[in-house]
Amino acid sequence: MSNKAGKFITFEGIDGSGKSSQISFLQDYLLQNYNIKSIITREPGGCDLSEKLRNIIINEKMDSITELLLLFAARNEHIQTKILPNLNNGIWVLSDRYIDASYAYQNGGRNLAENKITELVKFINAPIPDITFLFDVDINIAKQRIIKRNEKLDKFEAENQNFHLQVKNNYLQQANKIENKNRIFVLDSQQNMQEISQQIITIIQQKFLEVN
Ligand code: TYD
Numbered sequence: 001m002s003n004k005a006g007k008f009i010t011f012e013g014i015d016g017s018g019k020s021s022q023i024s025f026l027q028d029y030l031l032q033n034y035n036i037k038s039i040i041t042r043e044p045g046g047c048d049l050s051e052k053l054r055n056i057i058i059n060e061k062m063d064s065i066t067e068l069l070l071l072f073a074a075r076n077e078h079i080q081t082k083i084l085p086n087l088n089n090g091i092w093v094l095s096d097r098y099i100d101a102s103y104a105y106q107n108g109g110r111n112l113a114e115n116k117i118t119e120l121v122k123f124i125n126a127p128i129p130d131i132t133f134l135f136d137v138d139i140n141i142a143k144q145r146i147i148k149r150n151e152k153l154d155k156f157e158a159e160n161q162n163f164h165l166q167v168k169n170n171y172l173q174q175a176n177k178i179e180n181k182n183r184i185f186v187l188d189s190q191q192n193m194q195e196i197s198q199q200i201i202t203i204i205q206q207k208f209l210e211v212n
Contacts, residue, residue: 006038006087007208008127010098013135014168015157016142018189018196022133023094025197026204030092034209038092039082043074043101047081050074058154064110068117071102076124083127099126100134100174100184105156108170109163129183131207133200134175137189139164 009026011019023040030036045054053074057067075098086093099121107114139161146157175184185203187196 006090006092007130008083008087008093008095009204010095010100010129010132011135012097012100012104012132012171012184013189014104014137014139014142014164014171016145017135017137018145018193019133019135020096021193022135022196022200023096025193026200027094029197029201030204036092037090038094039086040094040096041078041082042096043078043098044071045074046078046083046095049081050078053077058156061155064106064112065116067110068102068106068112068120071106072120072124075099075102075126079124079126087127095129098129098132100132100171103174104167104170108166108168108173109156109159111166131203132180132184133203134171134184134186135189135196136168136172136186139168141190 011023013019027038027040030038043050044057045051053070057070057074062070083093083095099117102117102120103114106112107117142164143161146153172186174180175186185199187199189196
């Protein structure tokens with residue numbers, strides 16, 4: 001990528017891990033302190049077609065390979081129409097979930113083979129994030145947070161605790177892989193929000209904004 005390229009930052013974690021509020025915080029922080037412009041987006045979804053697919057993916061029952069293929073169809077459209085054009089214009093992209101979620105949910109949760117996901121990542125030539133923040137939380141605390149929101153549960157949120165435990169463990173396994181050591185940063189989502197925000201800022205500054 002050229003110097004002009006924006007940075008690509010993704011936020012991951014089980015449902016109810018508290019990532020969404022930190023994304024808006026980071027967007028404001030980057031603009032106010034560094035005049036860095038960014039967009040907030042999400043997966044599945046992020047652009048018109050992919051938001052339509054999202055509706056189907058998170059609400060309809062389907063075979064797990066169909067689910068995986070729809071996720072990657074939505075992802076490809078999102079990458080081509082939104083992620084890459086923004087990065088190429090120097091705009092930072094902050095995405096609520098991305099590829100790591102496919103490993104965690106479809107390999108960890110649904111038990112699909114890991115290499116099926118890797119093949120699709122290669123097939124669509126998906127850009128790798130510069131940084132991924134993984135919000136780690138106890139599955140029971142996450143469940144309480146979801147229940148408190150008082151909204152209708154989607155297909156994934158309604159899965160049992162064993163599913164969520166497999167998702168959580170898969171995320172942590174990915175974070176521990178050598179090739180991901182400089183990309184995935186695990187944040188303890190049971191700390192208060194200010195502490196988490198501070199850790200995010202410190203990591204971003206060390207990686208991109210201050211070279212000492
Ligand atoms: P999410 O945006 O977290 O839902 P909400 O807005 O309700 O917090 O994500 C929707 C669901 O999609 C989430 O439960 C995880 C699932 N998902 C996958 O299973 N695989 C994927 O690759 C992605 C991106 C999401």
